[in-house]
Amino acid sequence: xxxxxxxxxxxxxxxxxxxxxxxxxxxxxxxxxxxxxxxxxxxxxxxxxxxxxxxxxxxxxxxxxxxxxxxxxxxxxxxxxxxxxxxxxxxxxxxxxxxxxxxxxxxxxxxxxxxxxxxxxxxxxxxxxxxxxxxxxxxxxxxxxxxxxxxxxxxxxxxxxxxxxxxxxxxxxxxxxxxxx
Numbered sequence: 001x002x003x004x005x006x007x008x009x010x011x012x013x014x015x016x017x018x019x020x021x022x023x024x025x026x027x028x029x030x031x032x033x034x035x036x037x038x039x040x041x042x043x044x045x046x047x048x049x050x051x052x053x054x055x056x057x058x059x060x061x062x063x064x065x066x067x068x069x070x071x072x073x074x075x076x077x078x079x080x081x082x083x084x085x086x087x088x089x090x091x092x093x094x095x096x097x098x099x100x101x102x103x104x105x106x107x108x109x110x111x112x113x114x115x116x117x118x119x120x121x122x123x124x125x126x127x128x129x130x131x132x133x134x135x136x137x138x139x140x141x142x143x144x145x146x147x148x149x150x151x152x153x154x155x156x157x158x159x160x161x162x163x164x165x166x167x168x169x170x171x172x173x174x175x176x177x178x179x180x181x
Contacts, residue, residue, distance in 0.1 A: 003058040006051065006164055014167045020160045025058075027157070029149045034116055035157070036062040037071040041120040042158040044075035045127040046165035050172075055161065070111035071120055077106055078124035082133050089132040115144035122151065123158040 003025060010018045027035055036059040043055035060068055084102060088095040110117035122137035138151060 002054055006054045006168075009050075009171070010164065010167055011171060014163070017160060017163045017167060020156070021164060024153070024157050024160055027153045029147070029153045032062055033064075033067055033112065034119055034150070034154070036060075037067060037074075037112070037116065037120050038123050038154045038157040039161060040068065040071040041075045041078075041123050042127060042161035043165075044072065045079070045124045045158070046162050048165035048169060050168055051161065051165045066111040067116075070117055073106045073110055074117055074120040075124050077104060078121050078128065078130075078133065082125055082128035082130035085132045086128070086130040089130070115141055115146050118144065119146060119150070119154050123154050126155050126158045127162050 003021070007018045007021055010021075025035075025039075030038065039055050039059040040063070043052040046052065063071065080102060081104070084100060088098075107117070107121075118137050118140040122134060122141060125133035125137055141151060142148075
């Protein structure tokens with residue numbers, strides 16, 4: 001499975017998603033590591049096995065083993081954090097002032113530079129819709145010198161990868177033979 005397979009599996013009504021997927025694969029404002037990792041974390045956050053397999057096949061080899069592990073760690077830790085912090089933010093009350101009591105050691109030594117890990121965490125947070133986490137990670141990446149254009153490119157990757165997963169899930173539900181071919 002490859003990026004081309006994903007693009008060819010997208011139906012005509014999702015032509016814009018197909019075109020965006022192709023152009024973002026070579027997005028020039030991100031480094032190769034930032035771009036490849038943004039695709040990987042976004043695929044993992046999409047929870048689509050088809051999309052994840054294709055994206056990791058395409059972008060995994062562009063990352064060092066440590067960076068690929070860091071991308072997986074970002075998707076994993078943010079899956080937990082996005083639920084917890086979205087809850088505390090939306091419910092309010094005493095919850096935001098209580099200690100989280102959740103282990104997050106990987107954030108201290110993720111295996112890539114802090115700015116890149118925060119950028120990938122931002123992508124996952126955007127997919128998962130945690131406003132508190134998006135604000136926190138956006139602030140952190142900007143403090144580390146990441147530009148607004150790089151943030152935007154990363155979130156565009158997250159949005160498009162998520163749209164690919166949603167579209168292919170819809171196609172699988174209505175015409176499984178077309179997507180699984």
